[in-house]
Amino acid sequence: MAADGYTGKVLRVDLSTEKISTEALNKEWAKQFVGGKGLGARYLFEELKPGTDPMSPDNILSIWTGPLVGTLVPLTSRYVIVTKSPLTGTFLDSYAGGFFGPEMKYAGYDGVIIKGKAKKPVYLWLNDGKVEIRDAKNIWGKDTYRTEEIIRKETGEKMARVASIGQAGEHLSLISSVTNDLTRNAGRGGTGAAFGAKNLKAVAARGTLGVEVPDMASLLTMAKEMIKTDVVGNPDHAGMITDGTPILVDMSNDAGILPTRNWHAGTFEGHGGINSESIKARVLVRKKACFDCAIACGSWSKVKAGAFSGAATEGPEYETLGLCGSNCGISNIDAVIKFVEDCDRVGLDSISAGNSVALAMDLYEKGALSKKDVNGLDLRFGNEEAYAKMPGIIASREGIGDLLADGALRAGTRIGGGAEKLVMHVKGLEYPAYDPRGTIGMALAYATSDRGACHLRAWPVAADAYGSGDPWSTEGKAATCVEDQTRTSIKWSFIFCDFYGVNFPNMAKYYSAVTGQPSSEDVLRKAGRRIWNLTRSFNVREGFARKDDTLPERMETEPLPSGKTAGKSVPKASFETMLSEYYGLWGWDAQGRPTKATLQEAGLGDIVAKLSHLK
Amino acid sequence: MSKGLKADLEKCTGCQMCMLVCSASHVGKFNPSESRINVEDVFPEPGEFKFNYCIHCDEHPCVEACPVEAIKLNEKLGIYYVDKELCTACGACVDVCPYNGCWIDPTGSYSIKCDLCGGDPQCVDVCPKGVLKRGD
Numbered sequence: 001m002a003a004d005g006y007t008g009k010v011l012r013v014d015l016s017t018e019k020i021s022t023e024a025l026n027k028e029w030a031k032q033f034v035g036g037k038g039l040g041a042r043y044l045f046e047e048l049k050p051g052t053d054p055m056s057p058d059n060i061l062s063i064w065t066g067p068l069v070g071t072l073v074p075l076t077s078r079y080v081i082v083t084k085s086p087l088t089g090t091f092l093d094s095y096a097g098g099f100f101g102p103e104m105k106y107a108g109y110d111g112v113i114i115k116g117k118a119k120k121p122v123y124l125w126l127n128d129g130k131v132e133i134r135d136a137k138n139i140w141g142k143d144t145y146r147t148e149e150i151i152r153k154e155t156g157e158k159m160a161r162v163a164s165i166g167q168a169g170e171h172l173s174l175i176s177s178v179t180n181d182l183t184r185n186a187g188r189g190g191t192g193a194a195f196g197a198k199n200l201k202a203v204a205a206r207g208t209l210g211v212e213v214p215d216m217a218s219l220l221t222m223a224k225e226m227i228k229t230d231v232v233g234n235p236d237h238a239g240m241i242t243d244g245t246p247i248l249v250d251m252s253n254d255a256g257i258l259p260t261r262n263w264h265a266g267t268f269e270g271h272g273g274i275n276s277e278s279i280k281a282r283v284l285v286r287k288k289a290c291f292d293c294a295i296a297c298g299s300w301s302k303v304k305a306g307a308f309s310g311a312a313t314e315g316p317e318y319e320t321l322g323l324c325g326s327n328c329g330i331s332n333i334d335a336v337i338k339f340v341e342d343c344d345r346v347g348l349d350s351i352s353a354g355n356s357v358a359l360a361m362d363l364y365e366k367g368a369l370s371k372k373d374v375n376g377l378d379l380r381f382g383n384e385e386a387y388a389k390m391p392g393i394i395a396s397r398e399g400i401g402d403l404l405a406d407g408a409l410r411a412g413t414r415i416g417g418g419a420e421k422l423v424m425h426v427k428g429l430e431y432p433a434y435d436p437r438g439t440i441g442m443a444l445a446y447a448t449s450d451r452g453a454c455h456l457r458a459w460p461v462a463a464d465a466y467g468s469g470d471p472w473s474t475e476g477k478a479a480t481c482v483e484d485q486t487r488t489s490i491k492w493s494f495i496f497c498d499f500y501g502v503n504f505p506n507m508a509k510y511y512s513a514v515t516g517q518p519s520s521e522d523v524l525r526k527a528g529r530r531i532w533n534l535t536r537s538f539n540v541r542e543g544f545a546r547k548d549d550t551l552p553e554r555m556e557t558e559p560l561p562s563g564k565t566a567g568k569s570v571p572k573a574s575f576e577t578m579l580s581e582y583y584g585l586w587g588w589d590a591q592g593r594p595t596k597a598t599l600q601e602a603g604l605g606d607i608v609a610k611l612s613h614l615k
Numbered sequence: 616m617s618k619g620l621k622a623d624l625e626k627c628t629g630c631q632m633c634m635l636v637c638s639a640s641h642v643g644k645f646n647p648s649e650s651r652i653n654v655e656d657v658f659p660e661p662g663e664f665k666f667n668y669c670i671h672c673d674e675h676p677c678v679e680a681c682p683v684e685a686i687k688l689n690e691k692l693g694i695y696y697v698d699k700e701l702c703t704a705c706g707a708c709v710d711v712c713p714y715n716g717c718w719i720d721p722t723g724s725y726s727i728k729c730d731l732c733g734g735d736p737q738c739v740d741v742c743p744k745g746v747l748k749r750g751d
């Protein structure tokens with residue numbers, strides 16, 4: 001192990017042949033693409049044959065950490081699953097905090113690349129450079145909580161960390177997630193289905209090898225100072241420290257962008273039952289952090305009485321409160337906790353699940369689905385009893401669950417009669433909890449995200465919906481989208497948490513201290529542009545272009561009815577203007593495809609020959 | 616009175632930064648398994664964090680149990696520490712400690728326990744929630 005933040009090792013596992021090998025990390029790529037998103041994208045682009053069915057054994061499933069993961073550089077506990085998305089067919093990078101990422105690194109690996117499909121269910125056990133493909137017969141069919149417990153017993157390592165799928169992933173639900181440390185999820189895009197399609201129940205790790213840096217004394221001095229001044233003392237983090245993401249419920253409701261009843265409104269009269277105050281007053285047990293986090297945004301919450309007594313979770317987080325709360329017409333925090341505990345246990349992405357259940361409720365209320373169609377439940381908006389049964393129904397694919405298990409778009413399409421038009425998605429990935437009709441920049445962010453509708457690539461919400469910006473003006477929105485995507489591309493490569501507002505100069509400082517390599521804002525901006533162009537190129541190679549960077553018609557045809565966004569929509573002409581400007585700023589052609597000159601300037605000259613539109 | 620660390624468990628969020636800085640300052644690596652303080656998250660039930668570290672008790676049965684006199688007095692601080700050069704990792708101290716305050720390091724080469732960083736405990740310095748305090 002060199003003292004440069006990396007373990008220097010990549011593990012390869014072919015589940016078809018049971019061949020396991022370890023190779024040196026490609027150091028040139030590590031310099032160019034850093035780690036996490038960037039490195040994962042580079043390996044995937046190189047090794048995945050274009051047009052591969054994401055559910056076939058030929059898909060590549062990889063798990064990456066980054067150079068800062070496992071060090072005292074704050075808020076770097078994360079890992080990323082990189083694969084071709086079973087849900088969208090695009091590039092997919094899905095992240096989770098908790099403790100699994102650092103543990104995988106301490107066990108010896110910067111990255112794990114998994115190919116093939118096991119003959120029967122297995123799990124992967126990584127322990128200080130030793131690797132085993134183990135029989136999963138005792139955990140197949142079990143939820144993620146129980147899986148973690150059994151794997152700890154089977155391996156005899158009570159501090160083993162486990163990333164696993166629940167019943168949803170086993171049943172190849174395209175909205176299934178990979179869950180680690182009970183409540184942390186690499187949630188989006190069908191990561192669970194990618195595991196399930198390989199008969200892979202879990203990856204478990206225990207590591208005592210550690211991470212080394214060139215000058216520990218200097219790094220400790222710097223990191224301790226930064227934790228005090230740039231994390232704990234940073235006024236931008238105050239709300240995350242006191243409340244965590246639930247603080248956004250009231251803010252979104254005030255801004256008129258809180259998804260309500262399958263996106264038919266942006267304000268919810270019951271928001272007071274699912275906001276941060278309701279969590280603090282009714283269910284909060286204690287604050288809980290991911291590894292190496294001085295913010296501790298998580299709230300361990302437990303329902304004390306009533307129909308959902310005993311249900312517990314970490315959170316719920318804002319996205320869950322929006323999609324599984326207001327968007328399902330649910331105004332009782334207890335019910336949301338029950339729903340999301342079940343999502344974590346069966347391994348479902350709560351954003352996609354909330355959208356899918358809301359769609360079913362909408363269709364039920366409209367009469368397009370009968371009571372018989374929805375498993376005999378009275379599935380109207382706000383019916384807590386019926387709602388709380390849905391994660392289990394989806395995971396087992398019982399009745400309506402079979403339709404919803406593959407996400408809202410496929411469900412809508414299969415139900416037909418225009419049902420698909422009610423789905424809020426881009427490229428099949430359901431919207432997170434910010435309505436673009438109250439933040440037009442978010443329309444561009446969703447349409448151009450590399451994995452479908454996503455709030456973690458560009459997020460103009462803070463400035464425009466919560467701040468003093470103009471939420472409906474298109475001016476400057478393309479430029480901020482490009483800036484955000486550049487910054488998050490490198491941020492997700494280190495891998496920092498979203499909730500650390502770390503700027504470019506500080507990212508460069510951390511990178512240099514951990515790797516011993518010189519860096520600067522300029523170098524990292526170039527790397528960010530390189531990485532975003534690479535994931536775009538991956539999608540272009542798969543056939544995605546401007547024709548797919550679109551929004552649901554409802555964005556234009558259905559103005560919001562209430563609050564600050566009353567009468568507001570996203571006019572298609574405004575959207576197209578932003579999109580054209582955006583392509584121009586990135587140096588892409590009118591179809592949204594990177595040009596040869598743009599790729600060469602980004603240091604991606606070596607992929608030009610692999611893109612048919614450039615031949 | 617105990618000279619060891621004091622921990623206000625109610626305030627702990629389980630971030631394990633204490634373990635990171637402890638391992639970094641003792642073995643020059645970020646490696647929580649080599650930390651002299653251990654925080655375990657026990658969820659969903661009972662939903663709390665469990666701490667293990669040497670509280671520097673007055674009785675110090677580890678000192679008497681050590682067959683090679685590897686647990687020595689730091690006269691300045693009035694606490695006992697493990698001299699890793701002398702320690703044979705026999706585990707006698709681990710067996711006799713009523714507080715689970717010491718254990719064998721993951722390489723199996725010696726017993727590890729809190730030494731208060733020679734008077735400037737790094738975990739106290741780094742803890743972002745004020746959980747850890749110096750003893751009396």
